[in-house]
Amino acid sequence: TTTQQATGDVGILYTKGTGPMPTLLATKQIDGYIAWQPFVEVAPVAGIGRVITYSGNLPPDDRWKNHPCCVLTSRTDFMNSNPAFVDAMGAATILATRYINDHQSEAADITAEWLAGKGNFTYGNITVSSVEILERSFPTVKFVNEPSEQWMGGQLEFVYALRELGTITGTLKNTTDDQTKALLFDTGPYDRAMAMINASSIAVPPAEANPVGVGYLLSDHHASLFVAVKKWQYFNDTYGIALKPEDPTATRPDLVDLLVKGQKVATLKLIPADAGPQLMQLAATKTIQMAYVGNPPAISAIDQGTPLKILMALNNEGSGVVVVTSSPATDWDSFVQWAKERSAAGKPIVMAAPGKGSIQDVMLRYALEESGLSVKEVQA
Amino acid sequence: MKLAIRDLSKVFVTGTGEQVPALDGINLTVDDEEFLCILGPSGCGKTTLLRIIAGLDTPTTGSIQVDGEALSGPSRRIAMIFQEYSLFPWRTVLDNVSFGLEVQGRDREERFAVARKYLDLVGLASFERNLPYELSGGMRQRVAVARALATEPAALLMDEPFGALDAQTRNLMQTELQEIWRKTRKTILFVTHSVDEAVFLADRIVVLTERPGRIREIVPVQKCPHPRDRTCADFVEIRRHVLDLISGGSSD
Amino acid sequence: MKLAIRDLSKVFVTGTGEQVPALDGINLTVDDEEFLCILGPSGCGKTTLLRIIAGLDTPTTGSIQVDGEALSGPSRRIAMIFQEYSLFPWRTVLDNVSFGLEVQGRDREERFAVARKYLDLVGLASFERNLPYELSGGMRQRVAVARALATEPAALLMDEPFGALDAQTRNLMQTELQEIWRKTRKTILFVTHSVDEAVFLADRIVVLTERPGRIREIVPVQKCPHPRDRTCADFVEIRRHVLDLISGGSSD
Amino acid sequence: MRRPLGILLPILILIVWEIAARFINNQFILPRLETVLPVLLSPTIDILGTGSLLHNAMVSLERVGAGFLVALAIAIPLGVGMGWSRRLDALADTTIQLLRPIPPLAWGPLAIAWFSVGINSMIFIIFLGAFFPILLNTIDGVRAIKKTWVEVAQTLGASERQVLAKVVLPGAAPTIWTGLRVGFGIAWMCVIAAEWLPGTTSGLGYLTLYAYNFGQMHYIIAGMITIGIIGIAFDLLFRSVEDRWFCWRGLER
Amino acid sequence: MRRPLGILLPILILIVWEIAARFINNQFILPRLETVLPVLLSPTIDILGTGSLLHNAMVSLERVGAGFLVALAIAIPLGVGMGWSRRLDALADTTIQLLRPIPPLAWGPLAIAWFSVGINSMIFIIFLGAFFPILLNTIDGVRAIKKTWVEVAQTLGASERQVLAKVVLPGAAPTIWTGLRVGFGIAWMCVIAAEWLPGTTSGLGYLTLYAYNFGQMHYIIAGMITIGIIGIAFDLLFRSVEDRWFCWRGLER
Ligand SMILES: Nc1ncnc2c1ncn2[C@@H]1O[C@H](COP(=O)(O)OP(=O)(O)OP(=O)(O)O)[C@@H](O)[C@H]1O
Ligand SMILES: Nc1ncnc2c1ncn2[C@@H]1O[C@H](COP(=O)(O)OP(=O)(O)OP(=O)(O)O)[C@@H](O)[C@H]1O
Ligand SMILES: [Mg+2]
Numbered sequence A: 001t002t003t004q005q006a007t008g009d010v011g012i013l014y015t016k017g018t019g020p021m022p023t024l025l026a027t028k029q030i031d032g033y034i035a036w037q038p039f040v041e042v043a044p045v046a047g048i049g050r051v052i053t054y055s056g057n058l059p060p061d062d063r064w065k066n067h068p069c070c071v072l073t074s075r076t077d078f079m080n081s082n083p084a085f086v087d088a089m090g091a092a093t094i095l096a097t098r099y100i101n102d103h104q105s106e107a108a109d110i111t112a113e114w115l116a117g118k119g120n121f122t123y124g125n126i127t128v129s130s131v132e133i134l135e136r137s138f139p140t141v142k143f144v145n146e147p148s149e150q151w152m153g154g155q156l157e158f159v160y161a162l163r164e165l166g167t168i169t170g171t172l173k174n175t176t177d178d179q180t181k182a183l184l185f186d187t188g189p190y191d192r193a194m195a196m197i198n199a200s201s202i203a204v205p206p207a208e209a210n211p212v213g214v215g216y217l218l219s220d221h222h223a224s225l226f227v228a229v230k231k232w233q234y235f236n237d238t239y240g241i242a243l244k245p246e247d248p249t250a251t252r253p254d255l256v257d258l259l260v261k262g263q264k265v266a267t268l269k270l271i272p273a274d275a276g277p278q279l280m281q282l283a284a285t286k287t288i289q290m291a292y293v294g295n296p297p298a299i300s301a302i303d304q305g306t307p308l309k310i311l312m313a314l315n316n317e318g319s320g321v322v323v324v325t326s327s328p329a330t331d332w333d334s335f336v337q338w339a340k341e342r343s344a345a346g347k348p349i350v351m352a353a354p355g356k357g358s359i360q361d362v363m364l365r366y367a368l369e370e371s372g373l374s375v376k377e378v379q380a
Numbered sequence B, C: 001m002k003l004a005i006r007d008l009s010k011v012f013v014t015g016t017g018e019q020v021p022a023l024d025g026i027n028l029t030v031d032d033e034e035f036l037c038i039l040g041p042s043g044c045g046k047t048t049l050l051r052i053i054a055g056l057d058t059p060t061t062g063s064i065q066v067d068g069e070a071l072s073g074p075s076r077r078i079a080m081i082f083q084e085y086s087l088f089p090w091r092t093v094l095d096n097v098s099f100g101l102e103v104q105g106r107d108r109e110e111r112f113a114v115a116r117k118y119l120d121l122v123g124l125a126s127f128e129r130n131l132p133y134e135l136s137g138g139m140r141q142r143v144a145v146a147r148a149l150a151t152e153p154a155a156l157l158m159d160e161p162f163g164a165l166d167a168q169t170r171n172l173m174q175t176e177l178q179e180i181w182r183k184t185r186k187t188i189l190f191v192t193h194s195v196d197e198a199v200f201l202a203d204r205i206v207v208l209t210e211r212p213g214r215i216r217e218i219v220p221v222q223k224c225p226h227p228r229d230r231t232c233a234d235f236v237e238i239r240r241h242v243l244d245l246i247s248g249g250s251s252d
Numbered sequence D, E: 001m002r003r004p005l006g007i008l009l010p011i012l013i014l015i016v017w018e019i020a021a022r023f024i025n026n027q028f029i030l031p032r033l034e035t036v037l038p039v040l041l042s043p044t045i046d047i048l049g050t051g052s053l054l055h056n057a058m059v060s061l062e063r064v065g066a067g068f069l070v071a072l073a074i075a076i077p078l079g080v081g082m083g084w085s086r087r088l089d090a091l092a093d094t095t096i097q098l099l100r101p102i103p104p105l106a107w108g109p110l111a112i113a114w115f116s117v118g119i120n121s122m123i124f125i126i127f128l129g130a131f132f133p134i135l136l137n138t139i140d141g142v143r144a145i146k147k148t149w150v151e152v153a154q155t156l157g158a159s160e161r162q163v164l165a166k167v168v169l170p171g172a173a174p175t176i177w178t179g180l181r182v183g184f185g186i187a188w189m190c191v192i193a194a195e196w197l198p199g200t201t202s203g204l205g206y207l208t209l210y211a212y213n214f215g216q217m218h219y220i221i222a223g224m225i226t227i228g229i230i231g232i233a234f235d236l237l238f239r240s241v242e243d244r245w246f247c248w249r250g251l252e253r
């Protein structure tokens, strides 16, 4: 990487998930944040911040266009003993992603229900529907599944970035790109799922005796899971594969049945978490077998020796940078300008990121350094 | 019940390993249906003696025969009434009195019937639903007596049962105890600090020495007929004699 | 100090609004340097009377004059000694005795000197560094006396100060109090339940009726010279008279 | 006089709150009263898809109930044993003293590893919160049993089991009950922490945390008030039972 | 006999732990003893870049100390006031009863909004944990002051201020001290929760959470043991002071 001589400082505050970000911004403790959707849209809607850029447009130019984001992962021991199940999950995910791309506004609606019961958010005098927020955020997320060569290349960028950050210390520390890919990916399930979809026949996996734990985050990024569950009837009727909620009235079901050709194959325990590292911890302790998760936590977990593989993409892009309303910044360049002025004035701006080594952290650091700003972690 | 105490002594070992001789060479025979009072200076081992007879402590040497058989542990045939109030405060008066029968496994009907009989005897029939804290000190000790009697033991051990009562109540209780004894004919061992009380109640008075307790003298009181008049000449004379024994026994 | 109590009465109002008359129409003059004992049945208002004089309670009607001036609140000139142990348990004996001087703002040296003088007087000079719990009951009451004396009040109010002591210690304390009184010549109001104690100590004995307390009689004892012999004829006669007053006053 | 005065301050606080909220005009710092009250007044309306206030309160109560019952079922017998037998006490005391100061919350990671995500690890954490107060009070209560009561029972022919069941347990009951009251209070505090563990999808703790994600402070405060009210309600319940059942306490003699 | 028996069980637990760890063979569920012990035995070695065990323990202690001191400085005067004056008690009691059952942790979101990320919001949460036990014990202690002590002081000429300073405070000191001990214990529990707040980068609570994110169970357990040991150490310290200063307690009469 070719970092210029730094001409200013920016502080980064890690908030362990997105939870405190709106509060911190509204109380002027931070000058902005980078988050995943829909928490990017929360700021403008609440009137506390302005979106200056979405993650695909972060500098350097085109570097992050279509950057990989969340991925579907599985424990390898589980894959080995239940290959047909993992393939079926892959198929369900791919079908749901297709549905999202064909019915974006319905998908936003479903996600609004999953994340907020389609309720309203109240910010002082402003009240907005969660549906509205999701409809704003959906176009900024690109829902794709294919683990293409280009996509894998994008993933490698994160490995490099994490190496630079010093958080990769295990099996991926000194690997070549090919070795890294071999350690990270297993595209078998994707290929087999596509084959089944193309053949219009999903194979019925043997029944699972125990519930299968599946982790996810409360983000639009994992909308394919929400859509698969909420539209289970449609998928069941159309493709013969469905994730049927055991309680159809639940807004955020936690027990769903995998049905293939009308047969119940397994019970899934859906486990939400605040941030990726938590999910990877659950995977490490075999509490969950599969996870919808951001790629850096998955890379870190594999690096730390968790027997895990990345199976396919879930989405590209889908994060954004927000600054406080009082900021003069309206786009990345004016933001950099502002940050440099503040640094020169001895009051460097503070940006929040959901976690050290998270996808958002990696991109923001990269972009800042690219723009001639050096990053310091804020010590509380 | 007849009690025969032979060469009984008791040495306590304190936490620091010190040896405290409490009783020494006690030889005493208590006849069936006898009312025996035990007098002695504080700390001379009166309570210890009763506790050993009740089976709550073991003697260091010596033995106790109950109707010819060796004593072994607490027995239903010997009931003890303690100086401090010892009622179960969470049980009603009736449930307190029927406790002994309850642990014997007698059924409700039967044990309440027996308990009521003895509550009647101590004049507290109308208080059976009350909790102990609602009673006065004297009433509580009467409940304790009823509880002890309800299992129909052959002997009653009473450790300064009236010590905490005021003078008037105490006199009343003494008269009532006499009455109860007359009706039920138990063997009674009665510890007291009051010479007056001992002379009023006892057939014989055992006077102990200072610690370690030994028997100084056994004073017979039978010649004074019941109910005793505290002003009659015999009474006053025996009282004087016992008082002399006690003050002569102290070292000052 | 001369105390003049005029038409004093006290009615307590309980939490439930009930009125409890505790004292009624008390007229009493206490001379300077007089030792006055107050006797009366339990609950007749003895403690209440002392508390009013100490300024800890206010009378319902009537007035108290101290050396001609109306009493108003607690005063350093009148010290009170309570029945229950009242030492500050976290202070050494010396610090307890010097408490009154400390709150007056006297400096360390001075207050310790005065405190030591009075500790000497009550014979506890060697215990000044001890904490109260290390002392026996009698010693504690002597410390309380020293503490009361240390501020050099003109009058001492003592509410059954020896009630919790055993007989032997009690006799000793009575003799010592006499001695202290002889040396310091305070006006003393002394409440007791013991006729014997009253006759032994007092110049005059005020006998109260049952609640609400009224003055039944004031018995002079001066004719019996100090130190008094409990077996002398005058003593026995006064004692008999006071006993008669008391039992005559009860309703049974 | 007591009652009106007692209500004065809360009312004053509410007024100050509302004025301050209008003045600060930042709902993240202090949401207006009129955004919080409707939430409390319609406790059956769904909040952000996590269910209603009432529903989440019931869920939390169920969890506390389960953890509390497990704690009670283990702590009381163990406490009676340790209070009664010097041996058992000597054996277990050190271990208990070592485990006690570890905050229930710190067990979170192990709880998830051992009991897996979900109700069981929450029960474990709640259990840890309630266990020690119940245990220590039971031990205390049993130790403080009047020896005379035990000896009376013995002379009346009670076996050791009967002494334990009919004298020791009822005699120690008031102290044990205090332990239960304190233990329940701590359990109630722990449920909030437990519901912050990953994988939770309901409960008052989860509700507040979830609302936090979207900066919905009025839900957080409504949640806190609900937590507070339920906490008091149970405390009062425990106390009223205490007053009724253990009126003899302190009047033993 | 007591000592050896007491140590027997922890040793047994360690042995069972090691055997179980070997048997389970999954460091996420139960790390081996030999991975935990070295962490504890070299408390000055850096852990995952967050600083050493010792350093983090000191940081946590500082925070607890600050929160505890604030709690003490407010709770003791307020408690003396409420114990002494019926008026003040009537005024404040209801409010305190309402606030008390809200877990300190639940204040997290508001703490961050009010005191901003960092030491101040941690102090606030720790303060909340320590405040109520100290306050309630101070009130109790002052109320339980023997009336006679106060009256003696009055008859000896003490002013109200002198009575408060020289009789009420020292007389209530043992009970207040118990409140301090309990309050410190709870504050210590709260620091762990407080260090889970965003923006924290040190402390034992942060250390365990950070280790958790990397699945480093042996650090978590070492952290928990350190938390436990410090907890006991302070409890013992408080108790030993109690034994020394308040030896007169229970022997008042
Ligand atoms: N468990 C014990 N360990 C050590 N010493 C004991 C024990 N029980 C009693 N003693 C000692 O044995 C002696 C006799 O005690 P005991 O209670 O029998 O006296 P007592 O005659 O009943 O006295 P009192 O009239 O005061 O009740 C006392 O010196 C007492 O201190
Ligand atoms: N604060 C109070 N409120 C209501 N009644 C009171 C109060 N203080 C005392 N009394 C009542 O006033 C009466 C006199 O009480 P006091 O304590 O003066 O009696 P006493 O003569 O000292 O009795 P004793 O000899 O038992 O000490 C009693 O009936 C008592 O119950
Ligand atoms: Mg005895």
Ligand SMILES: [Mg+2]
Binding pocket: C046, C047, C048, C159
């Ligand atoms: Mg009195």
